[in-house]
Amino acid sequence: MKLLTFAIPCYNSEDYMENCINSLLPGGEDVEILVVDDGSKDRTAEIADEYERRFPGIVRAIHQENGGHGEAVNAGIRNAAGLYFKVVDSDDWVDQEAYAKILAKLKELSGGEDTLDMLVSNYVYEKEGAKHKKVMRCSALPKDTLFTWKDVGRFRKGQYILMHSVIYRTKLLRECGLVLPKHTFYVDNIYVYKPLPAVRNIYYMDVDFYRYFIGREDQSVNEKVMIGRIDQQIKVNKLMVDEFDLWKIQNRKLRRYMFNYLEIITVISTIMLIRSGTKENLEKKRELWKYIKEKDIRLFHRLRTGIMGSTMNLPGRSGRRISVAAYKLSQKVVGFN
Numbered sequence: 001m002k003l004l005t006f007a008i009p010c011y012n013s014e015d016y017m018e019n020c021i022n023s024l025l026p027g028g029e030d031v032e033i034l035v036v037d038d039g040s041k042d043r044t045a046e047i048a049d050e051y052e053r054r055f056p057g058i059v060r061a062i063h064q065e066n067g068g069h070g071e072a073v074n075a076g077i078r079n080a081a082g083l084y085f086k087v088v089d090s091d092d093w094v095d096q097e098a099y100a101k102i103l104a105k106l107k108e109l110s111g112g113e114d115t116l117d118m119l120v121s122n123y124v125y126e127k128e129g130a131k132h133k134k135v136m137r138c139s140a141l142p143k144d145t146l147f148t149w150k151d152v153g154r155f156r157k158g159q160y161i162l163m164h165s166v167i168y169r170t171k172l173l174r175e176c177g178l179v180l181p182k183h184t185f186y187v188d189n190i191y192v193y194k195p196l197p198a199v200r201n202i203y204y205m206d207v208d209f210y211r212y213f214i215g216r217e218d219q220s221v222n223e224k225v226m227i228g229r230i231d232q233q234i235k236v237n238k239l240m241v242d243e244f245d246l247w248k249i250q251n252r253k254l255r256r257y258m259f260n261y262l263e264i265i266t267v268i269s270t271i272m273l274i275r276s277g278t279k280e281n282l283e284k285k286r287e288l289w290k291y292i293k294e295k296d297i298r299l300f301h302r303l304r305t306g307i308m309g310s311t312m313n314l315p316g317r318s319g320r321r322i323s324v325a326a327y328k329l330s331q332k333v334v335g336f337n
Helices: 017-030 044-054 068-079 096-110 170-175 188-193 223-228 230-243 252-276 279-295 297-305 307-311 316-334
Strands: 002-010 031-038 059-064 082-087 118-127 166-169 202-214
Touching: 002 017, 002 068, 002 096, 017 031, 017 044, 017 096, 031 044, 031 068, 044 059, 059 068, 068 082, 068 170, 068 188, 082 096, 082 170, 096 118, 096 202, 166 170, 188 230, 188 252, 223 230, 223 252, 230 252, 230 279, 252 279, 252 297, 279 297
Parallel strands: 002 031, 002 082, 031 059, 118 202
Antiparallel strands: 082 166, 118 166
């Protein structure tokens, strides 16, 4: 069995996928790299096959009809031979020094008495044109020790465990029933959210492992692109609302974190609908909050009365201007594109 499987979802990624793959190759025989060609129309498939030929037993090319980012991740989970699993997007890469430390720690923990379910590390916004590279840490988590949810501190607003941060135990992803929807963007939020109640043991390494490139005009987190795909953001938002009755999550700290995670996803949906400025999308905003209210009235009040939720739902044009100002501030704080 491999120690760690990397899945690289690729769609028309010929311009940057080699940088991603090359950053993972130093893992050698301890890792497998699944390059998932999601029905690309450029040289992506050819490049994937060439890496498989050059690095047999380490790189595998998987070709499938286009199913979107989520289906590419699903293919990775289905085919993974590693004890642990991580997604690296094809325009991102990993830091070599941090990589070596993470592999060494996974080796150490995989032989311990307690099963490691989730390893968390830092990610860095490699924002095009920005001199200062913002590092996203998880200060709420104990460092360099195996811990459970009861040991977790309070997460600050804007501080979340994202796909870039996390390595999951592969078997846990399968056993929790994680299957991401096809042809849908923003499913990385479901990827992180759904397995959380199944996670028992966690380890946080304060190393800057994942390098998250941000700045391409066609990138899914580009504001204009997000507004154009707002129906998919809403779909993910609703799927997360439907996934759990959060009031039944027994661990208080995990329950609070999952409420906060759902809140930020709902805030992003709301602000994008406001930013679009169209009557149609303002109606979709009302419909989203109505959906939550009808699904779970307590959840609705929890999200609506929170600081972020109340800010995003101030009435009238002046309220929307305040909401947009809050969003612009969050852009500067978080580095969102």
